[in-house]
Amino acid sequence: MHLPTNGLLILPFIFGLIIGSFLNVLIYRLPRDISIIKPGSHCPKCKTQIPFYRNIPLFSYIFQLGKCIVCKENISIRYPLVELVTGCIWLFAFTNYPMSNAIIFASFVSTLVAISFIDAEFMIIPISLLFVGLLVLILNYFINEVSVLKSLYGALFGFAYLGSMILITRLIFKKQTMGYGDLLLIIILGAWVGQVDIFVTILLSAIIGLLVWTIFGVVNGFQRELALPFAPFLSVSAVIVRVFNIDIMNFI
Numbered sequence: 001m002h003l004p005t006n007g008l009l010i011l012p013f014i015f016g017l018i019i020g021s022f023l024n025v026l027i028y029r030l031p032r033d034i035s036i037i038k039p040g041s042h043c044p045k046c047k048t049q050i051p052f053y054r055n056i057p058l059f060s061y062i063f064q065l066g067k068c069i070v071c072k073e074n075i076s077i078r079y080p081l082v083e084l085v086t087g088c089i090w091l092f093a094f095t096n097y098p099m100s101n102a103i104i105f106a107s108f109v110s111t112l113v114a115i116s117f118i119d120a121e122f123m124i125i126p127i128s129l130l131f132v133g134l135l136v137l138i139l140n141y142f143i144n145e146v147s148v149l150k151s152l153y154g155a156l157f158g159f160a161y162l163g164s165m166i167l168i169t170r171l172i173f174k175k176q177t178m179g180y181g182d183l184l185l186i187i188i189l190g191a192w193v194g195q196v197d198i199f200v201t202i203l204l205s206a207i208i209g210l211l212v213w214t215i216f217g218v219v220n221g222f223q224r225e226l227a228l229p230f231a232p233f234l235s236v237s238a239v240i241v242r243v244f245n246i247d248i249m250n251f252i
């Protein structure tokens with residue numbers, strides 16, 4: 001614990017909720033090529049502007065029972081979900097890491113949240129968000145003691161592992177299983193976790209992907225052509241490996 005275990009912990013959580021609210025703007029607007037500054041928040045259906053006092057992360061959704069106050073259109077559950085998840089990420093970071101590490105961790109994982117939700121819906125990864133992730137990592141070299149070499153190897157090995165996996169599955173299944181966006185994502189994930197952990201990350205993401213594919217198949221019927229967005233699996237796996245410091249040497 002690096003912060004006193006009292007009410008102060010509400011601060012990183014609230015800050016995370018606000019960041020989550022901004023992530024929602026990115027998730028909605030980046031793939032649709034809409035400016036992220038103008039116009040202000042509005043209901044996607046009736047276009048009514050949402051004043052700041054009705055734009056409180058998490059709480060507005062709860063008080064309005066998940067509906068637009070003007071046209072009663074249902075608001076996507078994604079909004080409160082992204083806010084809550086991001087709030088928890090910032091709370092987790094500040095209760096487990098020293099301040100400078102916590103800021104980097106929470107900023108990087110928040111970027112992954114935006115990337116994952118966009119990929120899940122649109123099957124694309126905006127290059128601008130990959131750059132944000134890269135910038136956070138570069139900042140990390142300046143404010144925390146991290147090995148640049150380990151990051152470079154991580155990026156390189158990640159690219160090589162996933163690149164070969166894409167090539168092999170393409171040869172076997174005669175179709176593209178992952179996109180180039182995933183290859184770019186793995187570069188920053190590799191730089192974040194290092195060359196050994198990126199291998200575990202890819203392995204874990206394949207297992208999670210297979211699991212989700214099976215659950216989807218059981219619920220909706222199996223489709224051979226079903227394409228799954230891979231960024232959420234890669235991101236979740238990288239965070240798990242990073243948080244639990246999973247050491248592959250324990251399994252060999």
Ligand SMILES: [Zn+2]
Nearest residue numbers: 043046068071
């Ligand atoms: Zn509305």
